Amino acid sequence: MKKLFKVALVVVCMVSMGNFAKAQSKIGYINTNELIPVMPEYKTVTAQVDAYRKTFVDVLQGLGNELQTKSADYQAKQATMTDAQRTAKQAELNDINKRATDYQNNAQQQVAQKGEELMKPLLDKAKTAITQVAKEKGYTYVIDTSSTTLIVAPTTDDLLPAVKAKLGIAATATPAAGK
Template sequence: MKKLFKVALVAGCLFFAGNVAQAQSKIGHIAFNQLIDQMPDTKNVQKQIQDYQKTFVDQLTALNNELQANAQGYDAKKATMTDAARTAKEAELQDQNKRLQDFQAKAQQQVSDKTQQLSKPLLDKARAAVQAVAKEKGYAYVLDTTNQDLIVSPEADNMMAAVKARLGLK
């Protein structure tokens, strides 16, 4: 009976110890934006986005210069204009200003869409590398420490070196 009790006690302790060991998950962290910045493709993507954005900036500058010239011409002639001509010119300037604002909003949306389109393969590549390293090293969770939003967190391993090695970065 004592022997059976000891065996049951040992079995219970092993079972409990196994559950405690299983409950502890490995946690890693990485500054994801820093990783992206260090990837060589990032410069190429940023250059493409800047070039795309420049086309809109040039058009916006031309539209704005045209609006300013029309507004200055209106200000210079407004005292000699009839009420009907003044009202028509003001409506024209308001319409031109609205077109400028609409174009600016559309340009911002198109640049945002292009940024997402060009950045997606880069982000996917980095995420895949982080996931592969996490799986390889047995991490259950990987936290992004870019924004330092965590006030208190459990001790974790920095995965930056392993992910950079996986991506072939120095």
């Protein structure tokens, strides 16, 4: 009876230890700021965003040139203008400046929105690959070190090389210069 009790106790302990081992979480990390720029689609997305941005830059340069020309004209003729003419010209210059500022703010918002829109499929693809690698390698948690700062943490595994391999990116690939 005592032997049966000891055997049962050993079995219960082994099962408990097995469940404890299964309960252990495997944690990995990846820096998506290193992954995204080396993905092949990244160059296409950044080129599209840059082209979209350029359409706004051209208009802003036109407004800047108009403001500069009219300002120079105002400076040259200011001494011979009446007070009413000066006030009207200053109002016109202020209006052009306000339009340029408003246009620039609107352009920045639209470019940021377009960038997010174009980048979403790329981010989704990266997330899918990270999820697949984590599942294949048995990771319970993956931390993105580009957006989280850890002061003290246990040693974990960097998933960047495995995710690059999953996406067919050379292990030595580096982000494009200037991006």
